Amino acid sequence: MSKILDNSYYDLLITTALAPTYDTGDNITYLNRQNSLLHIPIGTPNPCDLGRHSYSSFPTLYVQTSTVSLERSGVNTVQNNPNLALFGRGVLVAVIDTGIDYSHPAFRNSDGSTRIVSIWDQTVQTGTIPTNFTFGSEYSREQINTALNSEDPLSVVPTTDPIGHGTAIASILAGSPNEEQSFRGVVPQAEYIIIKLKEAKESLKSLLFVPASKVCYQETDILLGIRYAVTVAERNNSPMVICIAMGTSQGSHSGRGPISDYLDHLTLLPGNGVSVSAGNEGNNQRHYFNATAAPPFYNDVELRIGEKDTMFSLQIWSFSPSRITIDISSPNRESTQPIFPTLDQCRRFSFIFNQTTIYVNNTIFEGKTGDQMILLRFNNPLPGIWYLRIQATTNEPFTFHSWLPSGDLLSNETFFLNSNPDTTITAPANSRHPLTVTAYNQNNSSIVPESGRGYTRTGLIKPDIAAPGFQITCAVPGNQYGTATGTGAAAAHAAGIIAMVFEWAIVKENYVRMTGNDANRLMIGGAVRNPAYSYPNNIWGYGQVEVNQLFERLITQ
Template structure:
């Protein structure tokens, strides 16, 4: 078995300059120009393996950002304009998600052949492996068409989307109109390139105390998926828009991390558009912020732990000026006492009057950001209200953020008692050069209450744009149709708009060197800004997506 698939090996993201320290061979997989994946034997399941190896080496866990219109974004107006008529012709749509129902009519031409050029299914290991990769199976258009003609298509192409999220996201971007006209993707003349992600390794879930049944994906597999899409687009010399409708609340919320860094790099390359969901953490009560400027220089805050969340993690990110200790108390008032920062040690606490166990890493220096990081991991957590104290060691003002995991990693029964809805954009939406999309209700022009809010922890303006994201018509499994809601849906809608802009710029020769960053600036300038709000702001970004206004501004110079 390939080590990248083997649960007896940890996957660690390392900088390429470190490769000589670890030798060569099948324990190294190149991710991109900057990072590689190192596979090392898992000697045991000790949670303090995180501490032996730095926090930033472990791939972040990502979850889907939607739950299973066009006129509102000015798209219909542009498509009816005889001088524009942009439907995605010549553009590739790249989707990295739970897979795709390739038999769905939304992804077929009128002659019942596929609009999908290739599928890389990371979960199937008995077929042709894509060139330059070491696992998964690649299904090209010719094989998919052969399967579509067969009595049992899955006997030829067994790739399935058992969740439906990837199918819905792909259809919002590029689905073919259905017979009764109740559904159409934004760019139905585009073609698709799909990556079905394998689920995160169980040993990575164990490190971050994520339940084994939780659907989540690891950062390194997403990076490999992006690399596959870019490689394919370059091989056929076509522009590509990549939609990432996945998110994570792990990390510093400042655009750091391997995936964000990769997207920042790609955003400066011609012919690559990037649409990223902002996340749905705005009203989940999973973010806390404190800024104490007057003595005494400590802050007490409380966390309500639900019955269903016995094991989970929590991160505290202080700003760089001070040094901070942490004290955690159970609902029955047993305390860890103050835990001071160290380079990499991990402390485990057993409590006397409860079966709860707590692991604390108080890193004085998290290598990716340079900031202090306090990581708390709970097992058999006693339901009730836990108290946490952050205290300055140097008797100086304190300022910090704390985040709980995103999506379905925990239930809505676990939350902060005094939460802050701001600074809840999920990774990789905090990066500079990817377009970060929040969602609004296109029926009444109100922001979706669950939409994550900016800004980033470093003060960067995010989200960039708001797009329709409430009950968008979409394809669902078994050749059915339904609706999809959330910032993932809004990111998919926006990915379609990006495809239109790439078609106008590159395919039609109006701006052949257009980069993803160029597209972002055009979308921001064309955004519709109404009402009394000041723009940009941390809820709407620069305003509502309006492709028609974008092209109108290009001509009215």
């Protein structure tokens, strides 16, 4: 078995330049020019393996970011203009998600043939592994068409989407029209690259205190999916738009990390667009912020832990040059006493009068940012209100953020009592150059309440733009149609608009050097802005996407 699939190995992120020094023949998986994976045997699992190996070397865990309005964003107006008529022809759209129901009419041409160029299913190991990759199965357009013409398609191309999220996102982006369902994707003549992600390794979930029953995905598998999409687009010599409708609250929220760095690079190249959902953490009460400017230099955080959450993690990030300690008190007032920052120490605390165990990594500097990071991992916590005293090691002002896990990795019974809805955009949406998309209700022009809010922890202006994201009609597996709500749906909508820009600029040769960043700036420039607000702001970004204004500005001489 490939070690990237083997649950008895950790997948550690290393710099690709160092990979040859670790390579023993089968323990390295190349990701891109910046990063590779080093597979090391776990042996006897120990939560303090995170400490022996740095936090930044372990992949983060991602969750989905979604649960009908083309006219509202101006798409119909542009497509009905005979001088534009932009439907995504000649553009590839890559969806990196939970797979696709490839037999659904939303992904087929009028003659019944597929609109999918290729599928890489990371979960199936019986087919042909893509060139220069080490696992999964690749299915070509020809194989998919053969399957569609057979009595049992899954016997030919055995890839499915049991969750349905990837099918929904792909259909909102570029689904073929269905008049009976009042459905049409934004660019129904674009063609697809589909990457079905394998679920995260149980060993990684266990290390990060994520229950085994929770569905989530490894950062590194998404990174491989991006690389696969790039290789297919290069092979087809076509412009491409990548849609990532997933996110994580792990990490520094500063736009740093392997996926962010890769997407930043791609978005600055001609013909590569990236649309990323802002996440749905805006109203979950899972973010806490404090700036202590005057004595006494400490702050007490109140965290309510619900009965359903028997294991989870929490992160605290401070800003240099201050250094902070943490003292954790249970609802019955047992305390760890102050825990001081160290280079790589992992400490275990067991409480006498309850069954709680807490692992604490108070790291002087995290590898990607250089900032102090405190990681708390709770096992069997006593339900009730816990108290976290954050205190400066010296009598000076300090500032910190804290985040709980995103999505359904945590129940709604666990939250900060004095939470802050800002700085809740999930990674990689806090990257600098990709288009970060929040969701609004197209029926009443209000923001969808759960939409992640900016800015980033370091003040970068995010989100960039708001797109329709409330009960958007979409395809669901089994030839059915439903709706999707959330920033994932909005990101899919915005990805379709980037594809329209690429068709006009690159396919129709009006501006063949168009980059994803160029397209983003055009969308921001053409956005609708409510005079009641000042822009940019941390909820709406630069306003609501409006394609008609975008092209009016672009083609008006």
